[in-house]
Amino acid sequence: MFHFLILPRVIPPLKVDDLASLRILLRGDKVRAEKVIRGLHEDAKVLRKEIEDEMLKRYGWKWDIWCGFHAAPSMQHLHLHVLSADLVSEKMKNKKHYNSFHPKVGFFLDVNEVLSWFSAESSYFTSMAKLDPKPYEALLKEALSCWHCDSEMKNMPTLKAHLQEEWDHQATREKARLERKRKLEAKRATKEDTPEPEAKKLKRDDIGETDAS
Numbered sequence: 534m535f536h537f538l539i540l541p542r543v544i545p546p547l548k549v550d551d552l553a554s555l556r557i558l559l560r561g562d563k564v565r566a567e568k569v570i571r572g573l574h575e576d577a578k579v580l581r582k583e584i585e586d587e588m589l590k591r592y593g594w595k596w597d598i599w600c601g602f603h604a605a606p607s608m609q610h611l612h613l614h615v616l617s618a619d620l621v622s623e624k625m626k627n628k629k630h631y632n633s634f635h636p637k638v639g640f641f642l643d644v645n646e647v648l649s650w651f652s653a654e655s656s657y658f659t660s661m662a663k664l665d666p667k668p669y670e671a672l673l674k675e676a677l678s679c680w681h682c683d684s685e686m687k688n689m690p691t692l693k694a695h696l697q698e699e700w701d702h703q704a705t706r707e708k709a710r711l712e713r714k715r716k717l718e719a720k721r722a723t724k725e726d727t728p729e730p731e732a733k734k735l736k737r738d739d740i741g742e743t744d745a746s
């Protein structure tokens with residue numbers, strides 16, 4: 534699993550205290566808060582590209598990357614998590630740790646979701662921005678489940694083995710898809726070497742590129 538944290542620079546008039554957490558940032562000036570989050574999002578996009586390159590180099594395929602905040606963070610100072618969508622890691626300690634990144638539990642707030650609060654009605658913004666830690670912390674106690682298929686998992690070792698399997702399957706599928714695509718492109722390239730009168734029909738090959746899996 535790839536996992537990075539992006540921290541905002543403290544540019545005046547912002548003070549370190551204003552950036553203690555998402556909750557505190559959102560309690561301050563709304564325009565300023567949005568600017569900080571958009572800045573983090575931009576940095577995350579650059580980092581995402583770097584992670585994707587590394588995925589291709591190391592594993593020969595790339596998969597999703599999540600960018601988001603913990604609703605009730607344990608670490609002070611605002612930070613955006615950027616992590617590969619697999620949650621396969623030796624360092625995944627326990628249920629709480631896992632649930633904090635589980636995309637369906639609700640503790641992990643996707644950065645796009647947080648940004649959407651700013652354009653929503655102000656009453657909605659106010660209620661979301663509250664980020665009362667209590668109900669969020671309760672989410673971490675939810676039963677262990679696979680984030681891919683929702684199956685309940687007995688314990689961490691079972692979960693880890695299952696997530697590894699999910700990732701392996703995904704890798705096999707995706708590599709097969711890439712291979713089909715490569716072959717198709719090679720075939721098309723040879724066709725293009727010897728132009729046929731019906732050259733226009735070649736466009737139809739594009740249909741074959743959609744993933745049927």
Ligand SMILES: [Zn+2]
Pocket residue numbers: 603606607608612614
């Ligand atoms: Zn965190």
Ligand SMILES: [Zn+2]
Pocket residue numbers: 679680681682683684695699
């Ligand atoms: Zn599963």
